[in-house]
Amino acid sequence: MQNYFEKRNRTFLSFKKIRKARPAILYNDGNVLTCKKCKNTFARSSWKKRNYICPHCGYYMPMPYKERIDMILDKGTFIERYKDLETDNPLDFKGYGAKLEKAEGSCKAKDGVITGSGEIFGRKVLIAIMDTSFMMASMGIVAGEKITRITEDAIEEKCPLILYAASGGARMQEGMFSLMQMAKTSGAMGRLREANGLCITFLTHPTTGGVSASFASLGDYIFAEPSALIGFAGPRVIEQTIGEKLPKGFQRAAFQEEHGFVDDITERDDQREVLRKLLNVHKEIG
Ligand SMILES: [Zn+2]
Known part of the structure; x- marks a missing residue:
């Protein structure tokens, strides 16, 4: 009996080792x-079938932009715009080129914002989607330019604009150029409002820093995905600055809804339907 237990324990220990290592190995497998x-x-x-919600x-796992397009738009209607815009490393920041190359490989795009046009139940819309697999969708020159251009297109084409925001903040490798994008994109959103345009925003995890403090909070309707972190500085930075413990759930979607920053929380499975209904009550814009 003693032998049995010893053998069993040894086997179980080696099983635990394999089990622990399994996710790390499999995470890198494309399948x-x-x-x-x-x-x-x-x-x-x-x-994919479950819209990247854990079964x-x-x-809510981060959702690649291609899958978001499939989830929101009518099949085959997406036409990408400004695809080839890429940064020229204006500050000659050391190591930035290699980082960009790596990010392009994992995101399959030249920046963390993807812009274009498409249809939702046959209604034409313009759309911008931020994908955190590209340097946490940090906002630099390219992100600012793409958001500005697609907002200006929405004014010119009298077309609703759908924004899927996500960002770790400003692109530090572009310094002040990056911070300027806050004013630039906010200006474009202001012009859209003056032109009686329509912007529907979805805040996804995480929407922080310069993005949350500029165009992402300027939409006509602001939705959030469940549990998304939404705020300017992160909770840890705030705690260290004010020297106090923050309440549970601080800066999460439910907290922001309760405090009026977010209009409603929507599950991924409902978002296309929410958009259909909201677009229907805004038949005429511009
Ligand atoms: Zn899970």
């Missing part, structure tokens, strides 16, 4: 993806 919260692994096709714990 499977591990939930960041519960660490369960599922085939990429299951994630086990309901966690």
Whole structure:
């Protein structure tokens, strides 16, 4: 019996080692993806089918921009605009070129903002989607320019603008040029409002820094995905600055809805329907 237990324990220990290592190994496999919260692994096709919501714990994983396009727009209607805009490293920031190359490889885009036109239940819309797989969708010259251009297109074409915001903040490698994008994009949003345009914004996890403090909070309707972190400075920075513990759930979507920063929280599965209904009550714009 003693031998049995010793053998069993040894076997179980080696099993635990394999189990622990499994997600890390499989995470890099293109065919499977591990939930960041519960660490369960599922085939990429299951994630796609469930709009990147964990089948086990309901966690909202970051959603690649291509899948968001498929989730929101009528099939095959997306036409990308300003695809080839890329930064020229204005400050000659050391190592920035290599970082950009890596980000382009994982995001399959030249910056973390993807812009274009498409249709929702047959209604033409312009859309900008931020993808955190490109340097946390930080806002630099290219992001600012693309957001500004697509907003100006919305004015000119009298077309609703849909924004999917996400960002870790300003692109530090572009210094002041990056911060200027806050004023530039806010100006464009102001012109859209003057022209009686329509902007519907979805704040996704995380929407922080210069993006949250500029165009992302200037839409006519502001929705948020469940549990998204939305704020300017992160909770840890605020705690260290004011020397106090923050309340539970601070800066999460529900907190921001309660405090009036967000109009409503919408599940991914509902967003296309929410857009259809909201666009219907705004038949005429511009
Ligand atoms: Zn999970």
